[in-house]
Amino acid sequence: MGKSSKDKRDSYYRLAKEQGYRARSAYKLLQLDAQFNLFKDVTRVVDLCAAPGSWSQVLSRSLVAKGKDRDHNVVGSETKEVQEDQSKPKVKIVALDLQPMTPLPGVITLQADITHPSTLPLVLKHLESDSANVDLVVSDGAPDVTGLHDLDEYIQAQLLLAALNLATCVLRPGGNFVAKIFRGRDVAELYCKLRIFFERVTVAKPRSSRGSSIEAFVVCENYTPPEGFQPSLENPIWTGPTRQEDIAGQIAEVSLDDAPNGRWVAPFVACGDLSEWDSDATYQLPDTDENGVKRVSIDPIQPPTAPPYKTAIEMRRKLGNGGKIDKI
């Protein structure tokens, strides 16, 4: 799922390298913004599942540079931008991930599990506010897929629902929520749940997201919780029962007027212009770049900070001789 033998370095990868983004994912958010104008009037954002941090980079560059020169293809201008950021105390970006994240100036980075109950209070603490006044919550959360489709889709949905629960606690009315979604067999149930909280729910596929990947993004606009809804840290919704009274609700299907069986298919939008790079295409790159410099193979933009199997690989190297560890 998503991962395939052809997952090589494509045009967006090169572009990210050139423009100083930590991951090619940056373009997914940029293309979503181009379609939905997500950053308009946004000063307070929460970026969930943010490592290595390219979305945070996009956010900090876009929100801070807004109104001024939005052209940010200057490599290394980050620090400069950040200084401007500090002169504008209004902009607040809180980013969170399971993985450690290299600090980004102007961005509060936290390491935590979004599905853990202690995480929400942590985020709230760093937002330094009692009222729900966040304009935008974004979440690019994806689990390390196992290949068991139903389990992977369930876990991804739980990341999305954890993000939704957080959003219900911090979003101001009218705020927006954008989250990665796996369009698998039960995706219509998720759309349906999101529709209960937002006026408009669209599923968008940026051109920078590979066509072969199951991922897409739900763009939920205009946060309007149902009347009487009380967001709660203690009793998050749709993430399993948190008390005896929840059981009936967790078993029952959600239903909407136009989706009585709890399944509703969101309208689809492909975003990013056709003239932009196609992430599925293979491009013939000249051997030399525009300056006549020979192209060299490029390194990973931001190597995974700590792959879980790092120590295992080191161990193997120490022991030598491939798999012959058995005999020690």
Add this chain to the structure above:
Amino acid sequence: MKSRSYVGPVTSLAFLGDDLFVGHGLELKFFTLSSSQPLLQWRKRIFKRERIQGIQLSPPTQDGEPVSDANVLLWGGKRFQILQLADLMNPSFNTSIEEEIPAPDWILHSVFLEPDGKVPRIAMMTAHNTILTYRHDQGIELASRYKWYPSPERCLLYSATLFRDSMVQTSDNLVAIAGTVFGEVLLWKLDTTQEKVPEKVELSSRYLSHEGSVFGVSISPEFSYAASCSDDRTIRVWDIEADITGSEGCREVKEPLAIGWGHQARIWGVRFLQAEEGYVRIISFSEDLTAKVWSMRLNGSKSLICTKTFKNLHSASGKNIWSLAVHPSERRFVTGGADSGIASWNILEDVRETLAIKETVANLEEILPPPSTLGAGKPTKDEPRKYVALGSRSFIVAMSSGWLLHCNLSQPGIEWQKVGFWPRIKNMSAMGAGMFGVDGTCNYVVALGDNTGKVLLQTWRQGLLLTPADSVNQDWIQICDTRPSDIFFSRYQNIEDPHSVYAAVTTFKPDTPIQLLKINVGTAEIPTIAQSWSLIPPDTFPFTAILVYACEGRIFCLAGSRHGAFALYSIIADGSTINPLKTWRHVHDDESITSLALKGISSQTDANASADSPIELLLTSTGRSGAYKSHKLFLDTAVQEYELFEINAVYPAAVPRVENYHKFTTSSTAEYEIIYGFRGRDFVLWNQTLGLEAASYDCEGGNRSWDFSFGADEDAQSEGLFVFTKSKKCYVVEFKQILRNPLLQTPFHGREVKTLAISSQGTIATGAEDTIIRLSSLDHETNQLLPLAFRKTHTTGLQDLVWSPCGGWLFSSGSVEEVYSWKINAETKLQSGTVGMLREAVYEVSTENLPDLRVCGLDATTIYTENGDHYGFLVGMVRSDSSIKLALYDIAGKKFTTIAEGHYKTSCLLQIRFHLTTYGGILIITAGTDGHVTFWDITETMSTCGVSAKPITSSDSVALSLNGPQASTLTPAKLRSEQWILSQPIHQNSIKVLEILNREGSEILLLTGGDDTAISVSRVICEQHAGKLGTRISGMTTRLLERAHASAVTALAILSTKPSVPNHQEKGIEFLSSGVDQQVKKWCIKLGEDTAIGSVEVVEDIYVSVPDVSSLALIDTGDNTKKLVVGGVGVEVLEL
């Protein structure tokens, strides 16, 4: 529509005594394993949409004997079912998916509790680290049957296991162990016996140090230890005793007792085995396709040592093992793969059985007299020079000193015998053995050559020398005038002349004649040379193998050479020097031919054969090229025609250096093809039929003196003997159980099927991410896929497969520009249940600097020559760099020639279809990631290449015809945007599937499915261009069905075949669609007047158990009905 069969991941396994429950997709299967042959007893569907992830029996059967009112608990996702074992086991009892019970959250593990009288109770642990109990009283409202308990920490888990505190048998005290996404292992206890739900539950302990998600957790039977396994490729063992008994607060443990290193990929599960005295034992299974048994000493330094690795489980095409169950005896375990396979492995060899592989290093110094006693000069270092294995229990070795030794292995302990000592065979290498049967016993005639060109013959039977000692010492016969280099025997005993065995004696002198000997074994004890001939070798033809076939007084000898060639000789009784009749080069590329054997004689030649009627032989041969091949050899002496046709070629990846091939018939139904040879350091016996390794042994590579033989006599079937020299020592390796079949269920693709195509003859071709192409047939009664052939030839995951309209050829594509053509020989029954599959040609790679260039779409249409003969095909290829290639495929020359090429834009192209119009127009239709469908008129371009579309008089169809200039001499014509006659945006992004109903004619019914969840239906009207050659599109009506599926639409299949408009206005045209939402929908299109589309409506909609659906294809069942084959992560067959 109704689901009829399924292949796909095996997600759960549980033993019931000796027998086995298997969770396979939505179904539970029951196999009996007690008899010699594992047998599927029944299969019953359990869930509507969930795969069975867990199976529990009540109460846990320790001794394997279930109690009479036992229950079975099955769960998957947020659903479970509780069934009475007795009901379930009754073959006529039908389960009902309506009985499935929804749970409030995802179930990771569940156990039975003490029943409430007759009412079963269970406890379940959810993915949010929460325990719920459930009382199966269907009389009360569902939510009230559950009891919720507070969680000590509500975080998301990857794994959890619940245990009832077995110290107190009837207790409902639970111990839960959980693995989080954050690398933590959590242990906690819950007492569910109390009526009152506790206010708060505490964690007992938190075990830290894993560096990735924890995928499996378990606790030892006596509750002393826990084990966890993770993304970080380690197994960690924890001491939990204090945490189980203690009650004060949560302990945080940062150091495991021991860490197990060795798996090379993610580890999915761990189980404890019964401990040996002083040890803890664990079994684990991983993404690296191994299972490992681990041992930890309780005293001294606590390290976790891997004591046994089970390699390559499900490796034929596998990637993952998803389930494992240990037999109650703990002597064996079963695994279930992502490849649909179920296999059984022995943890402990049964004491009554012999070891599967036994290695002995022979101490030859003890047997031979010390070199000094030989007299002559200074002692020379003696070493084994040449071996011949005579069946699996005896072999002969020639020593460099001139000693000839025999070794008998049929008794316990090795028995050596000195056959003789001849200084004339010092440092000699010419020795061979031929087999012949006498009254059902197996005899070997051994030929030994000396340094002067003399040969000695002797006969062995069951480890005994039959030839009297005096003839062994005297009867050396002059065969050639120089030292022989080798002696090869023909492996075929002619029925017509059972008393003759043939052997060829070669010498070190190149281009000198080879002596062919006819050895008379009529008197088995004293073999004699009845006749000999000098065979003149063709140029550069060092002999490496021979095969002699005698029939009706004619004798043919086929020879194989070191350079991959075959030569044929006709052996004339009175001749003495014989020239080859014919030579075929490059049969095994240019690599040495390692064996030659006769597989069969075509039946029609046997019937009324006369002295010069043609003969057709089926040959098998192996070569250092890494192949074993089958050929048809056609011999017509009357007209002196000798033809060799390759009909099958297999390059088993597991045996890159193939030495020999053998087919076994173990019973009327089971035939095994065993190939042996070397892979790296290992000597490997590979079972091609089962697609798995029968045995392997690390001998440090094949460049040494060695021999191998299978057991000859009936009681030695399944045995093999491998003898070789390493460091001047003689190693004896005895293999047992070579023919053991560990499979309970046949494996299929190990990763998702990306493309599926069915030939006009009903052969199903599937290509998957595991880089394998499989051919299967459908058993119309059981709806099972029967494997016909598989090839792991592509180096990347498959992108597309397309059959030639006739079904004789298959074209396949992958990444890195791979496009292959395959000849499928379905009519030649090489062996029941297989077809010949030959890679005929490779499309040339044009660019080296685009390693990621994928060939996403293919189409092929037949081309005839001007006089109506089958020339080959026009093959269209579209690729990820937006390029299109059109190539002629010449079936006689077996090669592709590019005749036209060009680019669409820069976006990735995914689909291509040819369309021929009645007036001779040639169109291609392409589609890709930009959501456009583009029609190209290539009529004129094709005509410059000599290709035109012509009506076929015999039917009302159109076909391509090739005339004029030989295409190969042309530079490819250009495909340009000027040839577009329409480029229509239909989808917002990728067009994942494109189908057209009528491939000929002036109206095209076009269907597309997109990543944007839409399906489009279009009627496209083509019209001949007035004035110039070509087509214009005079009308196109499109109906876009938005949100046709909940996610990407990836597959379409049109049910109707020939369109006839009036009919379709009433009945409509039916088609099927599917996508990532796992729904298959049947639609009906009602066409309107002219080009109008009346309506398109869903008429049926069902769920399939195959995730990631990539393809739908229809198969004729013969009686005018069709079945639907769905490909994705697995394959499902539906009745329509």
